Amino acid sequence: MATYKLITSYTSTGENIITLSSIPQTYTDLVIKFSAKGSANNQYDLVRVYVNGTSDNAGGAVHMGFPNYSATYNFMNAAYTADAANSANVFGPIEYYLPNYAKPSVQKSFLLLGGAEQQTSSIQNFLGGILTTQTGAITSLSFDGEYGSFLNNTTIYLYGILAS
């Protein structure tokens, strides 16, 4: 029996925020494959994650590979997009792994993996983790950029993994 299934996908047409809502509660874990490019020029843009529509629920995050990143940030910087100053076809890959997203009464954790290119001279690879303070089931996830919007053809694929 297949346990790794596509739930939904989304292709950006230049939104400031992308929301995956009505996430089914029938899986054990979620995997999000994100190919992102931001509108901010000459800088990485921070992708921020909002769980269930809230912006102040982050327990914190730590990343390996982000320059000048501080673990004291108390919001959910979850990745960087590729810089808009890159050529048009340069996007940044990001993978989020969310175990037990539907399990009640436990803090939700994220594992992140990805990379982003700033123009043509710099690439950042990153590994990260997030611990939210939220303990309820995750029913929606929203993503926005700190400095700009998502550019066309930024894509998100949401998969569910079922442990049974």
Add this chain to the structure above:
Amino acid sequence: MPTATYEYISSGNLTSGSVNSVTFGSGGTLTQAYTDLVLVVNGGASNPADIHVRFNGDSGANYTFQSMAKISGNGISGSRYSSGTEMSFTTNAYFRSGFQNASHTTITSYSNPYINKTALSRSTFGATEIDLVLGTWKNVNAVTSMSVTLSNSATWTSSSTMYLYGIKEA
């Protein structure tokens, strides 16, 4: 209809809150039907502990692993462990009480009889610690059992889960 290539195999029952070790394929019965294995652990531990793993019950000094880790605002650090008597899937992102850690490990070509077995793990302890660990079991035998144990005699908290999946070559 495409063929399913990512399938659930088994889980560890950790709900009692008193489990220290889980063995998949006890007695050498782990299925050989897949190409790679994926172990996903989410939860906490009664006291700070790493995930230690042995394959096929091998307790000899046959494991090597190296980590790249970051703790809080510190820089990235690296460590290498050779001739260990077990492999560690975590080195800095300890499991502990009061928090939900997450750990994701891929064991590649676990049934291939021509290569030493390798595992690649990424783990996070909440907001302060992450690590990436590459481990090698210096043995070409197929992995027929795998024990997953918390160090320091710790036990998994009752909210913890442990799932084993198989990825099949298409």
